[in-house]
Amino acid sequence: MKISLIGLGAIGASYAALLNHNPDVDLKIILDEHRLKAYTEQPFTVNDTIQDFTYVSPLSKTEPSDLVIVAVKYNALPEAIDAIKHHVGEDTTIMSLLNGIDSEEIIGAAYGMDKMLYSLCLGIDAQRNNRSVSYGSVGKIVYNEKNGERTPRVLNIAETFTASGIPFENPNDMYKQLWYKFMINVCANQTTAILGANYRYLNTPDGHAIMHMVAKEVTAVAAKKGVTLTDDDFNAWLKILNGMIPESKTSMHQDIDAGRPTEVDMLSGVLCKLGKEVGVATPYNDMLYHMIKLKEQIR
Numbered sequence: 001m002k003i004s005l006i007g008l009g010a011i012g013a014s015y016a017a018l019l020n021h022n023p024d025v026d027l028k029i030i031l032d033e034h035r036l037k038a039y040t041e042q043p044f045t046v047n048d049t050i051q052d053f054t055y056v057s058p059l060s061k062t063e064p065s066d067l068v069i070v071a072v073k074y075n076a077l078p079e080a081i082d083a084i085k086h087h088v089g090e091d092t093t094i095m096s097l098l099n100g101i102d103s104e105e106i107i108g109a110a111y112g113m114d115k116m117l118y119s120l121c122l123g124i125d126a127q128r129n130n131r132s133v134s135y136g137s138v139g140k141i142v143y144n145e146k147n148g149e150r151t152p153r154v155l156n157i158a159e160t161f162t163a164s165g166i167p168f169e170n171p172n173d174m175y176k177q178l179w180y181k182f183m184i185n186v187c188a189n190q191t192t193a194i195l196g197a198n199y200r201y202l203n204t205p206d207g208h209a210i211m212h213m214v215a216k217e218v219t220a221v222a223a224k225k226g227v228t229l230t231d232d233d234f235n236a237w238l239k240i241l242n243g244m245i246p247e248s249k250t251s252m253h254q255d256i257d258a259g260r261p262t263e264v265d266m267l268s269g270v271l272c273k274l275g276k277e278v279g280v281a282t283p284y285n286d287m288l289y290h291m292i293k294l295k296e297q298i299r
Helices: 010-020 033-041 074-083 103-111 152-164 174-195 205-224 231-242 251-258 265-278 283-297
Strands: 002-006 026-030 044-046 049-051 067-070 093-096 116-124 127-129 132-134 138-144
Touching: 002 010, 010 026, 010 044, 010 049, 010 116, 010 127, 010 132, 010 138, 010 152, 010 251, 074 103, 074 265, 093 103, 093 152, 103 116, 116 152, 116 174, 138 152, 138 174, 174 205, 174 231, 174 251, 174 265, 174 283, 205 231, 205 265, 205 283, 251 283, 265 283
Parallel strands: 002 026, 002 067, 044 132, 067 093, 093 116
Antiparallel strands: 044 049, 116 138, 127 132
C-alpha cells in the first residue's frame, strides 16, 4: 500500500515508525523545505531507534497514494491541505488523526467527503523532544466510514495496520466515537494546559471532578447534534487514563511548555461556537478558552 503522511509530531511519528517497518508499505513523509533539510541532516528516532523515513517536498510530483494520513496540528491544517495535493488522486483515501470534530469536513471541502474516513487515535502517550519521539503505549487508531459500514477500503487499511502492528478498531458508531474523543480532549487537554499537570494529577478525585464538569458541557451540545454521550463514556475514559504513563503530558500541555500555539480553537473554540448555535450554555469552556488564550501570551 502506498501511504503518505504529513505531520511528524509525537503521534504521526509513532505510527509512521510502525508503518515504515512493514515491507509492503511504501511510506512517504511530506515535509516543507525547511524541515526537509533539517530532518535529512539529523536522524529522527522513535523509542531510540533511528528511522529511515523517505522524505518528500510538497512541491515534488509523485504518484497518488492509496492512503494519506494527516497528523498535523490544527493551526497547520490549511497548509497541510495544500501540501498533500500531489498525493491525492481519484482513488485516494484520506484519514485525519487531528483532535476535534471538524477536520474531516475541512479536508473534505477541499478534496471531497467521499475521500474521507472518520478517524481518531486513542490511548497513545507519545512525547516528542526535538527529533526524538518516545511512547509507552501506542494506543489505537479508531476509524471507519461515518455510517459504520466496513467497506473494502476500511478492510484494506485494516489488513495493512494489522501487518504493521498498529492496534485499531472499526466501530459501528464511528461518529459517536469522534465526539467521545472530542469530549476527552476538551476535558483533559485543556485542564492540564491550565494546571501544568501531567496524567498523575489528572487521575485524582479532584482531576476527575474538574474533567467531569467540563465534559458535561460536551455531552449537552452533543445531544443537540444527535449524539448521545453518557457518564458511562466518561468512566470509560477514566479507565484509559488509569493506564497512561503518570509522568506523561497531554499534547496541549506540551504545547504550553514549548511556547507553541495550542489547539484551543479546535476544542473549546468549536464547542462554544456550537453551544451558541444550539442554545446550550458552556461557561466552563468559555472560561477555559480565554484562560488558555491568555496563557499562550505569557512567557
